[in-house]
Amino acid sequence: CALPPRTAVSTNAPDLWSGRMALTVEGDAGQSFSGLFVLEGGPEHGNLALSTPLGTVLAALRWAPGHAELRSSHGVQTADSLDALLRDALGSTIPIQALFAWLRGDAATAADWQADLSQINDGRLTAVRAQPLPRATLRIALDH
């Protein structure tokens, strides 16, 4: 189906997205998180910061070709790729590369993940990884 034209979302310049993000991994609260997020850059170079509503940063993720770094209250973790780092830190991975496309309303594919872009013009996105278990749901609500 043809996607409706993307309306410009005021606070979201092409390479800057902010809003709230929640990852729920069934039966594994350790891998789950929710918070306010700011996502900048793109799949090659970028960063993602996750904060509490009261304004304290929970985690700051940065990546560039050959290097990825996660700073959180547990200290600093590094790896030579974003996927490797997310797998170490979260035990599974969030499809950050596809996420940039989804947020622009482009239906990119990401291994194991199905994205629902039907409400992306209202700044809402849901992506589900049914397999491999445990089932994971990524939900995003963009700031208007």
Add this chain to the structure above:
Amino acid sequence: DGLKSLETFMQNTHSAQAEFTQEVTAPSKNGQAPRVKTSSGSFAFERPGQFRFDYKKPFVQTIVADGKTLWLYDADLNQVTERAQAKALGSTPAALLASAPNLQALTKDFTLESAPEQDGLQWVHATPKAKDGQLQSVRVGLRGEQLAALEILDSFGQRSMIRFDKVQANAALPASTFDFKVPQGADVLKQ
């Protein structure tokens, strides 16, 4: 001085209701102008250990501490996060406001010192004793003996300034003020 005002506030204000405006300033990177995000809503607390932030703008988000559990509800994501309050409060700014019954209890988690008067407010500078926490420092601003501001600087350099107004001290709060009911169909995440 700041410490005297904070002590009087903690002794005389058992509960309160207020409106708040929050400005979060992300650390500016390589010379860019720092981004500021503003939100607002209502706030209430009752000693010991109960408080709630009801964010209304730009989105609906509720934080309720009922004395045992800290609940966070995001309406758009329809998700509730539930966390034992003891685990979450030790070094969070909320401890300063509500859950600590008196100054001495606060000194368990924070080193407190009076800071110079600024914007017409008396200030207390609080540094968390736990080194691995997310906080660098918290400053509490008081107008006379009443809470006026809370400034949080986290370990990433992000600053959050919460200003309170229309503060009604010792307001009679309905018993259910700090009861949190999980909304129908919301996802609950125990952490």
